[in-house]
Amino acid sequence: MRAFIPDYQMIAPATLAAALHVLKNEPGVWKPFAGGTDLMVLLDAGKLDDKRYLSLRHFAELRGIAELSSDHVTIGALTTYTDVLRSSLLCAEFPLLARAARETGSVATQNRGTLGGNIVNASPAADSPPALLVYNAELELLSSGGSRWIRYSDFHTGYKTMNLRSDEIVARIRLPRNGQMGRQYYRKVGTRKAQAVSKVCFAGACSMVTGRVIEARIALGSVAPVPVRCRQVERLLAGEQIRPALIEECRRTLLSEITPIDDVRSTRQYRERVAQNLLEEFLKSL
Amino acid sequence: MPEKIRLRFSVNGEKREVETYPMARLLDVLREDLHLTGIKEGCGEGECGACSVIIDGELANSCLIPALQAGGTSITTIEGLAPIERLDRVQAAFLEHGAAQCGICTPGMILAAVNLLERISSPTEVQIREGLAGNLCRCTGYARIVEAVRRAALKTGRS
Numbered sequence: 437m438r439a440f441i442p443d444y445q446m447i448a449p450a451t452l453a454a455a456l457h458v459l460k461n462e463p464g465v466w467k468p469f470a471g472g473t474d475l476m477v478l479l480d481a482g483k484l485d486d487k488r489y490l491s492l493r494h495f496a497e498l499r500g501i502a503e504l505s506s507d508h509v510t511i512g513a514l515t516t517y518t519d520v521l522r523s524s525l526l527c528a529e530f531p532l533l534a535r536a537a538r539e540t541g542s543v544a545t546q547n548r549g550t551l552g553g554n555i556v557n558a559s560p561a562a563d564s565p566p567a568l569l570v571y572n573a574e575l576e577l578l579s580s581g582g583s584r585w586i587r588y589s590d591f592h593t594g595y596k597t598m599n600l601r602s603d604e605i606v607a608r609i610r611l612p613r614n615g616q617m618g619r620q621y622y623r624k625v626g627t628r629k630a631q632a633v634s635k636v637c638f639a640g641a642c643s644m645v646t647g648r649v650i651e652a653r654i655a656l657g658s659v660a661p662v663p664v665r666c667r668q669v670e671r672l673l674a675g676e677q678i679r680p681a682l683i684e685e686c687r688r689t690l691l692s693e694i695t696p697i698d699d700v701r702s703t704r705q706y707r708e709r710v711a712q713n714l715l716e717e718f719l720k721s722l
Numbered sequence: 723m724p725e726k727i728r729l730r731f732s733v734n735g736e737k738r739e740v741e742t743y744p745m746a747r748l749l750d751v752l753r754e755d756l757h758l759t760g761i762k763e764g765c766g767e768g769e770c771g772a773c774s775v776i777i778d779g780e781l782a783n784s785c786l787i788p789a790l791q792a793g794g795t796s797i798t799t800i801e802g803l804a805p806i807e808r809l810d811r812v813q814a815a816f817l818e819h820g821a822a823q824c825g826i827c828t829p830g831m832i833l834a835a836v837n838l839l840e841r842i843s844s845p846t847e848v849q850i851r852e853g854l855a856g857n858l859c860r861c862t863g864y865a866r867i868v869e870a871v872r873r874a875a876l877k878t879g880r881s
Contacts, residue, residue: 447744476768481766
């Protein structure tokens with residue numbers, strides 16, 4: 437059944453401080469609302485359970501890309517996929533994030549959808565989290581009491597659960613610039629090329645010296661309740677030359693780090709096979 | 723129960739004011755309150771692009787925008803594209819190349835194409851297909867639509 441619209445409330449406080457105050461004073465009552473490209477889908481389907489929303493979209497201070505130091509690039513949580521694609525800095529230094537932005541939805545979705553919304557919506561099938569994991573992203577969680585930074589890899593704690601208090605919002609994403617990961621790979625496998633939710637999404641980055649892996653970072657989406665960083669496979673690769681036996685061992689180990697399920701979009705078996713094949717394709721590209 | 727809000731925005735160059743609920747879909751406000759029925763509802767979940775509008779210069783699915791977030795914006799719908807007798811070059815090209823059949827996707831398709839040509843004046847076929855990837859057509863098979871947009875790009879004029 438479709439939603440009864442008069443049941444739903446939305447407010448847009450004039451300042452960010454006022455918005456954070458609302459979250460603090462009425463704990464759990466108001467849900468932050470960014471671009472709406474996920475929440476409005478649930479609304480029309482009659483599946484949007486929470487009834488009160490706090491619109492954040494007008495807070496310009498949470499949107500945009502800043503080079504605050506030579507060590508980090510900072511991205512406001514309300515930065516849209518289109519903003520990412522228009523940033524020559526992100527396209528040059530963090531190409532996996534640009535690829536993820538380009539593969540998310542259509543132009544219309546990219547214009548409204550935000551990175552912060554993609555993170556907090558916490559869909560295991562989201563396209564940007566694998567790229568953020570590979571870049572060792574950190575999140576600034578902001579409340580009226582102050583802010584704290586956490587590693588993005590510590591943010592998702594289970595299916596749609598996260599390390600975020602009800603009075604906090606994700607305000608900024610910080611990407612370290614010292615990576616120097618020369619080889620980068622991103623591939624999303626969906627039902628069709630455009631505008632599909634992924635069956636498996638893979639991001640990988642690697643630094644190599646004279647044919648040996650110095651450091652590899654690998655993350656996948658749609659293969660577990662949360663986006664997954666594959667540390668065991670990464671450890672297998674460190675210091676090694678890519679050779680067929682190693683690729684086989686990585687393929688086997690990958691299966692112990694992912695727990696895909698059967699659902700409307702795909703099956704466990706297919707996802708396992710595709711995840712392994714993407715890993716192999718990545719390793720052979722090194 | 724939430725009260726209605728007074729939504730003020732600009733639609734097709736005119737200042738408009740509507741009383742509506744804050745989470746009413748922009749699609750419904752435009753169709754039902756302002757009677758701009760050129761905009762269509764297809765899927766209602768941001769997949770098909772039939773409800774496309776241009777909001778502050780950017781293409782968006784009006785089914786995914788709550789009314790409150792449309793306050794103060796400037797919106798163009800298909801009705802605003804050719805307010806005088808002369809058609810927009812994209813509309814003319816769609817007619818000329820048979821790029822419309824049932825017509826449900828056509829308003830959104832044309833707005834997506836107009837928006838694409840504003841961003842990229844001479845798009846390649848790949849860029850045209852990417853620009854229209856969020857607009858589904860179940861009749862034409864896209865070949866004539868892509869051709870119409872390609873031809874429209876060669877013409878000068880509005881859009």
